[in-house]
Amino acid sequence: MRKRSRACEECHRLKIKCDVGTSSSGICDRCTRNSLECTPAAPRLQRDRIKELESQVQELRNVLREQSNSTTPSRSPGSLPLLENSHENAILSLLDARIPLSRQQPLLDFYLHHAGAAWPLIRVPSDLDRIRLKSPILLLSILVYTVTHATQGTELEVHDELVRETMHMLGEEVVGRGQRSLELVQALLVAALWVKTTRKGYQGSCYQIVQLAVDMAIDIGIAGFALQPSPVAYFDRHEDETSAEARRTWLACFVAASTSSMSMRRPSAVSWDGHHQECMLYLECVGDPLDMLMCQIVRITQIIQEISKRLSLCELTSFVDANDYSIHTVMEELKSKVDAWAAQIPTQLASSSTLNVLRHIAMIYIYEPVLHTPTNKPSFAAPFIPGRIPIKDFPKPLVAIPPLQSALEAIVFHCHSVIDTIAEMDPEIAISLPTFCFTPTVVYALFVLVTVLVAGTDPANTYGRFLPTEIFHIEECGLKLRELTAKLKDIDPTMSCYTVRMFDATSWLEEWYNNYTAILRRYESNLAN
Known part of the structure; x- marks a missing residue:
């Protein structure tokens, strides 16, 4: 038997002599007898360094445990145990x-x-x-x-x-x-x-x-x-x-x-598919009354997405001419879908102000192309502020087809309906609705109403022939929004809720309208002279 220059790990651990014997494989006799893996032990300096590092790791663990215990917040009796995740x-x-x-x-x-x-x-x-x-x-x-x-x-x-x-x-x-x-x-x-x-x-x-x-x-x-x-x-x-x-x-x-797609006028990142349909039908079958309301919100959102696709509302380089009978055929089909959705709303939700607003918003989207030109479609993306009203860029057909005239009257009606519904809503409910999904649609309705007003009062536009100024009732709309804003401020005086800030910002309407009507009066006066 011959002694090895450095003992194997097993013999070193037991502090016994390590002999290789006659085996040409270099495995010591003890490891051969016990069928153990024979691995030469690390040099003394390396073993000392490993032991030192293991000791440092353990010390760090102890320090971290002590710090975690010292920063743990106190809990009242009966509260849950602290979570393990820091x-x-x-x-x-x-x-x-x-x-x-x-x-x-x-x-x-x-x-x-x-x-x-x-x-x-x-x-x-x-x-x-x-x-x-x-x-x-x-x-x-x-x-x-x-x-x-x-x-x-x-x-x-x-x-x-x-x-x-x-x-x-x-x-x-x-x-x-x-x-x-x-x-x-x-x-x-x-x-x-x-x-x-x-x-x-x-x-x-x-x-x-x-x-x-x-x-x-x-x-x-x-x-x-x-x-x-x-x-x-x-x-x-x-x-x-x-x-x-x-x-x-x-x-x-x-x-x-x-909602994000319609607000920014970009194609939606999530298109309606069979899985959405399956999820909605499942919740309608097994869900509770709140699921019923949610599914109605989803249904009208899906219809709005279809409106957007068929009328190219989010394709800003694609122009849809609303002075074309074929386009109004599409509009009538979409209107029928909105009406069918409204007719199937469960009885207990039929009076929902939220769903009523969404129905009128869907109708405004259907008729919005009557205001489009090949260059003004980006104006209908948020933010809905006076500076984005396309003052000089409106469709100006020499002869407006009858469906176009009806569509202009309908869009004014639905804009008023949105403002009337939100004005009559319980302020506690209005302020609880999501700022992202609900409030901007109301401001959008106001923006569209003002846009139709400008198009209809443009002396060079044929729209003014069948859109008399008195049908817009801008003063009444401004008063209703001002009263609603006052109620919302009573609930949220610091305007921490963005909904309150957005409704407060609609105060631009009255100042803008006063300035605009003053300009129209001067123009009419100059013509008379």
């Missing part, structure tokens, strides 16, 4: 430090009975402990975005800080940590639908947030077979892709993406 702990720490735990349940209940009931696309449990444990980032988004500053009961600076920090938290979860979950999709949708900004700058585009939510929904596999996840996200799929919650969330993505 990021989830950070979310709840942020929330608890600014909104007391005793205040969070009332705010959650307020969401369930107001925003969650008026626009039931994001459903959450009523049990605060459960949502804190399962969905802390969603809870944070709901308590920050869906209630006004006054309802939240915080200082104004704290409210702004919460808006800012919640967006940072969402960014950290989605981009910094690369997380994907149904909860995150819902939290992103809440932040986009009830978008808020601080008084010190913007906090991310709601349009981009919607796109993030849609992409993540596809990645976790709730978008159906036709939209497959990206390769890197394949193993992050949601555990139950056919659950009611998953189906609701994907339909919510569809509504948000379609």
Whole structure:
């Protein structure tokens, strides 16, 4: 037997002699007898270094554990045990430090009975402990975005800080940590639908947030077979892709993406398909009354998407001539679809102001091409402000066909109907509806009404022959919006809700109208002289 220059790992561990023997393989006798792997031990210096590094790692673990324990927020008796995930702990720490735990349940209940009931696309449990444990980032988004500053009961600076920090938290979860979950999709949708900004700058585009939510929904596999996840996200799929919650969330993505498409006048990132239909029929069969309302919102959104496609509303380089009988045939077909949808609304929802506004908005979209020229279509994208009214760029047909005349009268009627319906709505409901999906459509109706007025009063335009100025009732519309804004300000005096800010901005209407009518009077006076 011959002694090795360096013992194998097993012999070194047992502190015994290591002899190779006569084997040509270089395996020591002991390892041969016990069928062990014979590996030469590391040199002494290398072994000492490994032991030193292992000791340092253990020390670091001890320090991190002590720091975690020292920064843990105190909890009231009976609250849930702390979450293991440090990021989830950070979310709840942020929330608890600014909104007391005793205040969070009332705010959650307020969401369930107001925003969650008026626009039931994001459903959450009523049990605060459960949502804190399962969905802390969603809870944070709901308590920050869906209630006004006054309802939240915080200082104004704290409210702004919460808006800012919640967006940072969402960014950290989605981009910094690369997380994907149904909860995150819902939290992103809440932040986009009830978008808020601080008084010190913007906090991310709601349009981009919607796109993030849609992409993540596809990645976790709730978008159906036709939209497959990206390769890197394949193993992050949601555990139950056919659950009611998953189906609701994907339909919510569809509504948000379609609204974004119509607002920006870009082709929708999510087209209606068989999986949407399956999700909607499933919820209508097994869902509760809130699911019934949600499905009606989805149905009219799907019709609006079809209107957009057939009339090329989001294809800004494509011109549809409304002084063409074939186009009015398409308009009549689309009008019949809207009417059929309205006729099938369940009895308990027939009086819904929300659905009534959406019906009239769909009709305005149908008749909007009567105002289009090959060059003015971008004017009908948000923001809907006076500077975007195409003052000199209107269709000016030498002879207007009868359906075109009827369409102009119809679009004025539906613009008035939108403003009348929102003016009569309970302000508590109006302020609870999503800023992203609902409020801009009302401002859009006002914008279109003013645009028709300008087209009809242009001395060089034939539209004025069958659109008398007195049918527009701009003064009455301005008064109704001013009264509604006053009621909304009573609820949200600091205008923390973007809905209040948008309605307050419609005050431009009266000043603009006064200036415009003054110009018309001077023009008519010059003609008379």
